[in-house]
Amino acid sequence: MAGVVERRSIDVVPDSERYGTAFSQFTLWLGANLQITAVVTGALAVVFGSGAFWAVIGLLLGNLLGGAVMALHSAQGPRLGLPQMISSRAQFGVRGAAVPLALVIVMYIGFFASGSVLAGQAVGELTHLGDTPGIVLFALVTAVAAAIGYRVIHALGRVAGLVCAVTFVYLGARLLQRAELSELLADRAFSLPLFLLAISLAASWQLAFGPYVADYSRYLPRSTSARATFWWTLSGSALGSQWSMTFGALAAAAAGPAFTGHEVNYIVGLGGAGVMASFLYFVIALGKLTINVLNTYGGFMSMVTGISGFRGQRLLGPRARAAYIAGIMVAGTAVALIGKDSFLTSFKDFLLFLLTAFTPWSAINLVDYYLIAKERYDLPALSDPNGRYGAWRWKALSVYAVGLAAQLPFLATHFYTGPLVDPLGGADISWLVGLAVPALLYWLLARDDDTAPEHTILTAERTPEPRPQTQDTA
Template sequence: MPQPVVERRSIDVVPDAERHGTAFSQFTLWLGANLQITTVVTGALAVVFGGDVIWSVVGLLVGNLLGGAVMALHSAQGPRLGLPQMISSRAQFGVRGAAVPLALVVVMYVGFFASGSVLAGQAVGKLTHLGAVPGIMLFALITAVTAAVGYRVIHVLGRVASVVGALSFVYLGIRLLDRIDVSHVLHEQHFALPMFLLAVSLSASWQLAFGPYVADYSRYLPRNTSPRSTFCWTLAGTALGAQWSMTFGVLVAATAGTAFVDDQVGYVVSLGGTGVAASVLYFVIALGKLTINVLNTYGGFMAVVTGVSGFRGQRTLGSRGRSLYVGGIMVLGTALALLGRNSFLDSFADFLLFLLAFLTPWSAINLVDYYLVSRERYDLAALTDPEGRYGAWRPGALIVYTVGLLAQLPFLATSFYTGPLVGPLGGADISWLVGLAVPAALYGVVGTRRARQLPPLPPAAPGGPVVPTAPTPAGTTTAID
């Protein structure tokens, strides 16, 4: 039976009868999501703030691989649980306690929506000759409609964007190499540890920011999809796409000077030519930003519903409610885009690095609990019951999260706050490493002790997971193994 194009499900479990696709879909989605202008800007920041080409590229690669591996571990949870990413946080923080990291994640979604809309709005404004402000508003409306349709159209968009983006970046790369003296750029090497670690942090933060919603786009895969396959295809797509775009950004920033800093979209398009070529590139930039902004909007909608439902007991959501949530995210993100469009580059760098401090403790706690403490077994029914196995609030996890956040502050370096240990480290920001290691170690102790106090989960069905014997209606949950 063919599935409807417009998605019916929100935070409820996806039953086996509605599962479809292969793990390769994660490669095309995350490749397309990373071959876009904001990723280019992220790579360029490594040079804008003082790094050289060679060591910036190496640092960005290290961050993409490390952060991408953490992100891909979250992706592998999707087929197993059949749930959006953030609802699994209830197993660590409690059904209502999960609202704490959820609130910060929603801020992330709105921030990325706003920053993406600034660049996409420039492209849409040029393409339609309407100007930047109408371009931002038109782009936001298209984003909201696409996100409201849901999962299937998102993956179609990812496949299209991956092909279009790859062809466009090959073309732009050739045009850029024709303009610059490559040997001169590559020979200007000066390793500086703070700049190297900044590059690592920029790309790692980019990848880790996908963690809170990556499983949203793998949860419809068949339950028997190999976790290793999901992990590898996700990592390959996101690391390749990001490194490709960021390397291009490094070369552009190292050779363009203020021309790129003053007008990121305009300079990139100018590489491709004028007339029809320019129009095509404006469309490509808008398409790439549409892909990632739809992910931000869809993920934001899932996060808000997850947070609200923890207090209201809501398990399903109608099309009207879905549209209202998506519309709210669109309006807020668009307002921020319009307010901050004239100081985009500086504010975006600070946003990325500061955001990382809030995401890494959550990521560490979620992964340690799923893979080491719970060993990939959750009581899905209890994820919606404040009186159930996971309770309403889990103070231990919330304390670990807070400690993980505070532990990063001495190592954090942004324009509005610099920790006391940044100077002795030569200005290097290693806060994200501390934010992963400290809460992972602490939650390993706290989570294991808590797990020993709980009754064991029901045994798995012979030969496979515990699954419903009849089609699962929206909102029904079950324990799995």
């Protein structure tokens, strides 16, 4: 067991502990996306008024666009050997990175809660204990798996990917026995706002992986091709999510009002009763376990990253690790129990909120890593508030604030609608603004920064004292 339980947290993974191939990203992200919450996300496009035909096309565009951004983050993992949000210190400062990290932690708790609602229904049916005990039991299993760490997460992805793929083929066939595909796709009426909603739902789904995707590629050997990491990550995530979301859109079109509020029972009902129903409840719980473990593990990494920026601690003992994970589990479970009766509306708004919060961060991180630093970071300095990157970097923090504010006029949610939404016919294009404005602004402000080293500086133990700061020609 000692070789299975992970010892690393936010410290650099040394080359001697690296292993695996880029294909592992395909199996992990395929398994993480073949699950019930992705089904519900796809169904939302239809529930809120779109026909299945245009919903599926919009979801595909969103998954490809958002997935490409997410996969660019994944490619940073083998190069740096660090969790994703640590690299944000190069843009925001060692302590300034706590600002986007606060929103990231909210994201993890929210996704933990939403996943627990749906998986809790499945566990409750499977064990005959009911929804609330099912949510609590599922949360406990999630916490244990997250505490074990990286190896069990990838193992879960492989198993869930295979089991859920076979199950979704079966459920798809059962759905098409109830309704003709041509009938489900017959409604070709086009609505730009609804089409953009479908794109936004899928894009937000993919972009929300950005703050932790490199956490699961950082153990790959440093020699792993960035291109291979990018394509295997994009392929697994886009295929798994589009498969699930297409099924959800078609199921919502076939079921009509019977789907809303009874998502798990409707899907299980497609498969039959008795032993098959029990198996389907198990598959739903298994699929959600994979992604909820990712969210819990990512939340743990983000909390450690935020706090260590002020405390300077990088290494954690087993008790501290368990305490962080338990905190996320308790908070997520509480939110799940409070919000389980208004799940669909709350989840749609939560997804769009995430999109608003993380597109500016993603734009800043990618522009800095690929265009300004040219993939060269001083890794020891990422833990030193008095070092190369400083404690607070106001350029990035200011651009992040501008990126958040720039989206508000274009944002359409249940609790807030921006003034420019109606002139655009009700379309929500906030995520496009949230990517473009911060990316351009940060590049203009930071392109002459000379904080990037001449080459990637690995660990203090493996390198001499950092060279004096040099002028970067990028």
